Amino acid sequence: MSHSASQGGQPPTTPRGGKVAVIGAGFYGSTTAQRLAEYDIFDEVVLTDIIEGKPEGLALDMNQSRPVEGFETKVTGQTTGADGGGYEAIAGADIVVITAGLARKPGMSRMDLIEVNAKIVRNVVENVVKHAPEAVLIVVSNPLDEMTALAAKVSGFPSARVMGQAGMLDTARFSNFVAEKLGVPVGSVRTLTLGSHGDTMVPVPSACSVNGKPLAELLPAEEIEALVQRTRNGGGEIVALLKTGSAYYAPSAAAARMARAVAEDAGAVMPVCAWVDGQYGIDGVYLGVEAEIGSAGVRRVVERDLSEAELAALRAAAEAVRAKQADVASL
Known part of the structure; x- marks a missing residue:
């Protein structure tokens, strides 16, 4: 653990430790690396990419921001080759965030990226x-649920150590839309989505509130449904506006927050794509649920009381995802 003093001679409030790696230095990966570095809780953030020089250049730029932002975490950039050369830079990483893969273009679904x-x-x-056989894997590549299942299968890691980022992002989008609709601070809004990232996303109205008041008392059902639909299409709406590339500010915030939850080992509960084995009467599938997160990944899936309609929708999402996860195993 390093205890170098930051500017002004004040030692950091928490000791830094550990190493986190981000694979893929596109907008999503590089922004995730920046957020992780600025937390100032890690010794090192490693950023890799197959485009020669790109991760090294981004790391150099991020390191030069340290005196301005006042953080000490070191950022290391490393180009990786098709033969796996360069991956030694991630040796011993505690957490690996996988952002590698193509982003969507307008008109593409997440499933179009699968092969x-x-x-x-x-x-x-x-x-x-x-190189990092003890790491917790956080997958963000699309289609999310299927790529998380594939990462678990290929790695052979215990399922608790492999999870996907989707629920944090979907709830953030939903909360933002609710806050804008009602003209309230985002901090007063609580929402929850479960299920898959995409068409079988399951909003949980019974868990949605504003300043503690049920959302259903503040908005008519059809307006809530419209916000849910906008949340389902949240990524597509951004892709259509950007025309090149896809969302990365909110997604990277969500992925970085998950990595932080692993690093802090405090049992934070958040919606993630996790292995479900018996909870909600669903067996053997990666699915968006709430989970308690710690240094070894998912400590446990947190089951909440769902309405019959919510539970039915979650089970339907599980079956839809299960079929696709079986397909992807053969790719």
């Missing part, structure tokens, strides 16, 4: 296993 991203994720995971 090309399956090959990329498989290759990345094989290299991670070689």
Whole structure:
């Protein structure tokens, strides 16, 4: 643990420790690395990419922001080769965030990316296993639920150590839309989505509130449904506006927060894509649920009381995802 004093001679309030790696230095990966570095809780953040020089250049730039932002975490950039060369930079990482893969273009669904991203994720995971065999994996590549299942299969890691980022992002989008609709601070809004990232996303109205008041008392059902639909299409709406590339500010915030929850080992409860084995009467599938997160990954899936309609929707989402996860295993 390093205890170097920050500017002004004040030692940091918490000791820094551990190493986190981000695979893929596109907008999503580089922004995630920046957020992780600025937390100032890690010794080192490693950023890798297959585009020669890109991760090194971004790391140099981020390190030069340290005196301004007042953090000491070191950022290391490393180009990786098709043969796995360069992955030694992630050796011993405690957490690995996998952002590698193609982003969506306008008119594409997340599922359209499945074959090309399956090959990329498989290759990345094989290299991670070689160099960081004890790491907790956080997968963000699309289609999310399927790539998380694939990463678990390829890695052979205990399922608790492999999770996907989707629920944090979907609830953030939902909360933001509710706050804008009602003209209230985002901090007063609590929402929850479970299920898959995409068409079978399951909003949980019974868990949604504003300043502690049930959302259903503040908005008519059809307006809540419209916000849910906008949340389901949240990524697509951004892709259509950007025309090149997809969302990364909110997604990277969500992924970084999950990595922080692992690092802090405090049992934070958040919606993530996790292995469900019996909870909600659902068996053997990666699915968006609430989970308690610690240094070894998912400590436990947190089951809440769902309405019959919510539970039915979650079970339907599980079956839809299960079929696709079986397909992806063969890619």
